[in-house]
Amino acid sequence: xxxxxxxxxxxxxxxxxxxxxxxxxxxxxxxxxxxxxxxxxxxxxxxxxxxxxxxxxxxxxxxxxxxxxxxxxxxxxxxxxxxxxxxxxxxxxxxxxxxxxxxxxxxxxxxxxxxxxxx
Amino acid sequence: xxxxxxxxxxxxxxxxxxxxxxxxxxxxxxxxxxxxxxxxxxxxxxxxxxxxxxxxxxxxxxxxxxxxxxxxxxxxxxxxxxxxxxxxxxxxxxxxxxxxxxxxxxxxxx
Numbered sequence: 001x002x003x004x005x006x007x008x009x010x011x012x013x014x015x016x017x018x019x020x021x022x023x024x025x026x027x028x029x030x031x032x033x034x035x036x037x038x039x040x041x042x043x044x045x046x047x048x049x050x051x052x053x054x055x056x057x058x059x060x061x062x063x064x065x066x067x068x069x070x071x072x073x074x075x076x077x078x079x080x081x082x083x084x085x086x087x088x089x090x091x092x093x094x095x096x097x098x099x100x101x102x103x104x105x106x107x108x109x110x111x112x113x114x115x116x117x118x119x
Numbered sequence: 120x121x122x123x124x125x126x127x128x129x130x131x132x133x134x135x136x137x138x139x140x141x142x143x144x145x146x147x148x149x150x151x152x153x154x155x156x157x158x159x160x161x162x163x164x165x166x167x168x169x170x171x172x173x174x175x176x177x178x179x180x181x182x183x184x185x186x187x188x189x190x191x192x193x194x195x196x197x198x199x200x201x202x203x204x205x206x207x208x209x210x211x212x213x214x215x216x217x218x219x220x221x222x223x224x225x226x227x228x229x
Contacts, residue, residue: 035218037220044207044209044220044221044222044223045156045158045164045209045211045220045223046220047211047217047218047219047220050218059216059217061217061218062120062217095163095164097163097164102213103151103152103213104152104154104169104170105152105154105156105166105169105170105211106154106156106164106166107166107169107175109163109164109165110163111163112163
């Protein structure tokens with residue numbers, strides 16, 4: 001069974017750093033792209049970026065370039081979304097999703113990681 | 120980059136047909152696949168249509184997708200509406216380096 005399991009909810013203070021994880025199982029992790037999507041409270045889906053764990057090819061949305069870092073450790077089938085200095089405006093639900101091709105649909109999604117940033 | 124524009128909301132009665140448009144701002148709608156996701160409150164998105172008009176297994180045939188080059192838009196049509204179809208729907212496409220999501224449409228089944 002294909003699964004993407006994300007790390008748990010986080011409560012952080014502004015300025016802190018954070019790394020969210022997305023662990024894939026039930027498929028060959030290196031053969032699929034993993035994308036990250038932000039959903040702010042009551043809002044729509046925003047694409048943040050994507051990585052191909054097979055060769056670490058990584059692409060970012062212009063809106064998130066320089067704001068986050070996407071990485072993957074194929075030895076443990078896990079992708080990461082990293083924040084270096086959190087802001088209150090980073091408060092959102094974050095989802096990972098896998099796609100066979102860069103232009104393919106995300107056919108499986110993680111359960112989401114809720115991040116709350118508050119002083 | 121381009122944007123995808125969806126109506127904010129669509130309301131229709133049970134048994135009727137709801138159609139959601141997704142208009143691409145620049146570049147041809149047919150140059151890259153369009154995918155459609157359904158999202159219910161508190162849950163991650165799920166695919167209801169991929170590659171413009173393909174339906175994943177398990178998605179009812181009441182859901183269909185199409186492309187209209189004349190209006191440079193994609194459409195998701197839900198026929199025979201059921202209360203369980205009440206959700207947010209997002210279109211998604213891409214170019215050589217980015218994915219793009221539409222703003223989402225809330226479907227209400229009155």
